[in-house]
Amino acid sequence: MPGGNRLLLAAVLLTAVNLRAAIAAVGPVLDDVRADTGLSAAAAGLLTTLPVLCFAVLAPVSAAAGRRLGAGRAVLASLLLLAAAQALRVLDGPPVLLAGTLAVGAAMTVGNVLLPAVVKAGFGRRAGTVTGLYTAALVAGAAAGAAFTAPLAAVLGWRGALAAEGVLALVAAVVWARAARGADATAPARTAPGGAAPGGSAPVWRSPVAWAVTAVQALHSTLYFSLTAWLPTLLADRAGTDAATGSLAASVYQVLGIAGSLLVPAVLARARGQSGLALGVAALWVVPVAGLLAAPGAWPAWAAVGGLAQGAGIALAVTLVVLRSADAGVAARLSGMSQLVGYAVGGLGPVVVGALSEATGGWTVPLVLLLAVGAGLAAAGVAAARPVRIG
Missing domain, CATH: 1.20.1250.20 (MFS general substrate transporter like domains)
Structure with a gap:
């Protein structure tokens, strides 16, 4: 280099x-x-x-x-x-x-x-x-x-x-x-009126692939912020853990994100496309959510896998912005779009999960909702992984 x-x-x-x-x-x-x-x-x-x-x-x-x-x-x-x-x-x-x-x-x-x-x-x-x-x-x-x-x-x-x-x-x-x-x-590059780049390329807001990339960011953010906010409380309620154990679980979840984020470039270096990677990241999210639902006592495993999922998920979301963009100008606009929508949706995740937990008196319904979000992430990831350049 x-x-x-x-x-x-x-x-x-x-x-x-x-x-x-x-x-x-x-x-x-x-x-x-x-x-x-x-x-x-x-x-x-x-x-x-x-x-x-x-x-x-x-x-x-x-x-x-x-x-x-x-x-x-x-x-x-x-x-x-x-x-x-x-x-x-x-x-x-x-x-x-x-x-x-x-x-x-x-x-x-x-x-x-x-x-x-x-x-x-x-x-x-x-x-x-x-x-x-x-x-x-x-x-x-x-x-x-x-x-x-x-x-x-x-x-x-x-x-x-x-x-x-x-x-x-x-x-x-x-x-x-x-x-x-x-x-x-x-x-x-500077954009023309209406958001198009010079030369007449369509704005990212009208691109189905851009919306798929944005959905990956939004669904990943929903899962990440929801578990970040509620994991210690969820474990206390479902597994009977104390505050120190909840803090340990949260630390494992955050620290292993480093390893998860390094998985993405390692896989991309060997893969011909990103569809399998997208499905793998979605699976990494589904496993800990399903585990917390079915066997919360095995929380060390779910915190570890969740950490890998959150690191790989953010790496996937950012990598898709880079790979789907034809140039740096498109990358900046797609990045802005995906973060505008993605963080707005993701920021609501902890609120909705907390409200559902309070309304239902437990964590079953919120976890089932997060499983559905994981399934949506798989579908969005496959759509965003199509070898199409925006712009």
């Missing part, structure tokens, strides 16, 4: 590490945050919900920023905003904390949307492999945020621990500043 590409790869991976860490870091210190600031339970929930809402609502804005500023400059600006927001949000009470969290979500959204376009244009035939690597870095960042925040808080307090996450963003910004010129060369 040429030196310029190595520098760009380092910038992409370091950026990816930052795209979930600030969200995952909140959970381990949430009790301290509430005790210190007086946040209600509902307001505390916004510390993780607001960034996810940004992923959906601000995805088209991020794609537009990439077209106007260039991908490199837009991502660099987002990293600087991310570092500043993580430091500033801990300086005062709830209003500043929530406003800073909103800025954190906005900054992360830019990277979410533009990195697939940068990878598409910058790595050619290696784009699938690089996509797998950066999704692995993304999952690793979330796992590190969840693992190291509590020990840091024991030394620095919760404010110092959350602010320290911004150092990672500054490191990424330094590397990205050197790689930004090459990344700007890969900036998405």
Whole structure:
């Protein structure tokens, strides 16, 4: 790999590490945050919900920023905003904390949307492999945020621990500043009125394959956020586990996502198509959901398989954006579309699952619903895996 590409790869991976860490870091210190600031339970929930809402609502804005500023400059600006927001949000009470969290979500959204376009244009035939690597870095960042925040808080307090996450963003910004010129060369092309690219290619919103890719993102996100939110509670209710065991299960689920995300490039390197991979990812999701329904006492196995599923699922969703796009401009628009719809739908998953559990007094109906979502993911994955280029 040429030196310029190595520098760009380092910038992409370091950026990816930052795209979930600030969200995952909140959970381990949430009790301290509430005790210190007086946040209600509902307001505390916004510390993780607001960034996810940004992923959906601000995805088209991020794609537009990439077209106007260039991908490199837009991502660099987002990293600087991310570092500043993580430091500033801990300086005062709830209003500043929530406003800073909103800025954190906005900054992360830019990277979410533009990195697939940068990878598409910058790595050619290696784009699938690089996509797998950066999704692995993304999952690793979330796992590190969840693992190291509590020990840091024991030394620095919760404010110092959350602010320290911004150092990672500054490191990424330094590397990205050197790689930004090459990344700007890969900036998405400007679109004509109505969303079409110059030359008259149809907008992604009218493409059946684009909708299939978007459905993969939405259904995977529904499964991921639902289990992320409810796995400890579900195990306590169905398997009689205590809080420490629930925390262990959640940690296994997050950490094994790293291995799951690395499965996708490994399989793609040997496969002639993506249909079998899509079915395999859907199966990885169905197994733990069915296991929690039928044999919750075997939770270590279901947490492990679920971890593989969530890592492989996000890698598949991002890889399909890259592989189905004819160029970097289409990749940016498809990324924006899939994240707008996907995160909006996925963000509702925990709400619907929780409401069904409360309404039915148990977890059978919610788990059956998630099984149906897994089946839908299989169908959407096969449709999205067709060898068709959008644009």
